[in-house]
Amino acid sequence: MTYSYYPGCTLRTKARDLDKYARACAEALGFTLEELPDWQCCGGVYPLGTDEIASKLPSVRALDAAKQKGQDLVAVCSACYHVLKRVNDDMANVEDIQTRANNYMGLEDPYKGETKVLHFLEVLRDRVGFDELKKKVVAPLTGRKIGAYYGCLLLRPGKVMGFDDPEDPKILEDFIRALGAEPVVYPYRNECCGGYISLKEKALAGSMCDKIMDSAGGFGADCLVTACPLCKYNLNQSGKLPVVYFTELLAEALGVKEVAL
Amino acid sequence: MNKQAELIRQVSGVEPLKCMKCGKCSASCPSYEEMDIKPHQFVSYVQNEDIEALVASKSLYKCLSCFACIERCPRGVKPGALIDAARQVVVRQRGQQYLSADEIPALLDDEMPQQLLMSAFRKYRR
Numbered sequence: 001m002t003y004s005y006y007p008g009c010t011l012r013t014k015a016r017d018l019d020k021y022a023r024a025c026a027e028a029l030g031f032t033l034e035e036l037p038d039w040q041c042c043g044g045v046y047p048l049g050t051d052e053i054a055s056k057l058p059s060v061r062a063l064d065a066a067k068q069k070g071q072d073l074v075a076v077c078s079a080c081y082h083v084l085k086r087v088n089d090d091m092a093n094v095e096d097i098q099t100r101a102n103n104y105m106g107l108e109d110p111y112k113g114e115t116k117v118l119h120f121l122e123v124l125r126d127r128v129g130f131d132e133l134k135k136k137v138v139a140p141l142t143g144r145k146i147g148a149y150y151g152c153l154l155l156r157p158g159k160v161m162g163f164d165d166p167e168d169p170k171i172l173e174d175f176i177r178a179l180g181a182e183p184v185v186y187p188y189r190n191e192c193c194g195g196y197i198s199l200k201e202k203a204l205a206g207s208m209c210d211k212i213m214d215s216a217g218g219f220g221a222d223c224l225v226t227a228c229p230l231c232k233y234n235l236n237q238s239g240k241l242p243v244v245y246f247t248e249l250l251a252e253a254l255g256v257k258e259v260a261l
Numbered sequence: 262m263n264k265q266a267e268l269i270r271q272v273s274g275v276e277p278l279k280c281m282k283c284g285k286c287s288a289s290c291p292s293y294e295e296m297d298i299k300p301h302q303f304v305s306y307v308q309n310e311d312i313e314a315l316v317a318s319k320s321l322y323k324c325l326s327c328f329a330c331i332e333r334c335p336r337g338v339k340p341g342a343l344i345d346a347a348r349q350v351v352v353r354q355r356g357q358q359y360l361s362a363d364e365i366p367a368l369l370d371d372e373m374p375q376q377l378l379m380s381a382f383r384k385y386r387r
Contacts, residue, residue, distance in 0.1 A: 009376065043380075048346070050271065055383065152326075195327065197325055
């Protein structure tokens with residue numbers, strides 16, 4: 001199976017490892033991530049304003065490019081996934097945005113939300129299957145106690161994202177279990193890390209990340225796992241527990257960690 | 262109707278009259294302590310067209326777009342979208358941007374992801 005792949009700006013710079021592990025794991029699991037040519041940055045945040053069209057266009061271009069290839073569109077970064085999925089929802093369901101974005105784009109065949117957007121974790125859960133994944137694990141992470149850190153962008157708003165139960169998700173816990181480790185469930189796993197506030201207000205983001213780390217540590221986690229480079233950055237400023245990308249854990253369990261980088 | 266109130270309603274797509282004042286948004290907000298006008302109050306300010314106080318509020322820059330208030334609102338009011346729209350009404354004006362490119366070098370560190378800069382620029386200026 002081949003998917004269109006949208007890496008996003010950070011996976012080409014500070015989070016290269018998140019990207020490289022994802023590609024290596026995909027190959028090991030029997031599917032291919034085919035990077036879209038000429039993708040543009042998603043903007044990092046979904047433009048909430050109903051009159052914001054131009055800032056939604058990079059996503060529309062990527063969604064349409066995947067449509068042209070007849071492929072589902074996969075993202076690994078939580079923010080890219082969030083923005084692509086919400087813009088796609090607008091293009092399918094909000095007539096005003098659909099009309100104006102298509103007027104800008106001038107496509108022969110207007111884009112109306114046809115592409116399916118998937119997070120890499122959804123490919124693992126819904127296409128590969130966690131039972132199959134478990135069979136492909138060559139180096140199980142036995143004895144590791146890992147706290148899933150979901151944050152905001154994968155889950156909310158639940159009706160649009162449709163990723164998992166926004167208040168009681170389990171996809172990362174199932175993922176951790178499939179790799180042979182023990183998931184640690186703790187109350188702050190879907191609380192915010194502070195997001196972009198850490199640029200100008202480090203202390204505020206720091207106090208939020210401390211609460212997350214204390215919560216996870218208190219329930220016995222040795223480390224946290226995330227899909228988001230900004231969550232990882234903010235949590236690392238607190239530094240009470242190590243934070244790893246989910247693709248790194250996956251690469252380790254599949255035995256492709258060394259060859260990936 | 263006050264022009265800015267109308268603009269905030271339009272940009273947010275929010276109907277503040279749907280609010281039934283349950284306070285769940287403020288109870289869910291991770292920035293609650295930092296805000297001078299709390300999320301549930303924000304909705305009332307727009308209802309009452311008390312816009313001067315809103316656009317001067319530091320709450321505009323405390324919202325993290327975590328969508329907890331939007332997720333949990335039993336009436337689908339989207340307080341976070343209202344705060345976002347109020348901030349946009351401000352930062353779209355000349356000279357009202359909350360982040361300048363000149364500030365960036367002093368804020369950078371080696372680990373900082375591009376995602377952070379991109380997001381902050383999108384949220385804090387036009």
